[in-house]
Amino acid sequence: LAVVQGRMPVTKRLPYQWYDTPNIRVGTHADFEVLARRNGLTIEKSFGLHEGEEVHRWPNLLASTAVFRFTT
Numbered sequence: 001l002a003v004v005q006g007r008m009p010v011t012k013r014l015p016y017q018w019y020d021t022p023n024i025r026v027g028t029h030a031d032f033e034v035l036a037r038r039n040g041l042t043i044e045k046s047f048g049l050h051e052g053e054e055v056h057r058w059p060n061l062l063a064s065t066a067v068f069r070f071t072t
Contacts, residue, residue: 006030006060029059029066041070 002009008018008027018027019035027035029048036043048055048063055063 003028003060007034029063032066032068036068036070041072043068043070045069 006028008031018031046068048059049065049067050063
């Protein structure tokens with residue numbers, strides 16, 4: 001359910017935030033937006049990419065890569 005809502009779950013089996021794991025780093029478009037804002041970054045533009053195509057609608061669901069332009 002967390003992934004459908006745009007966030008990676010934190011559970012007993014996955015007890016870390018996506019950016020703070022001791023091994024693999026996985027996260028969603030929305031997760032990175034939260035991390036960027038918490039660290040004082042202003043997101044100017046963002047979109048997803050999937051198979052070379054830009055994804056502007058539902059990037060958490062339809063894109064495999066996230067692209068962000070931000071300022072500090």
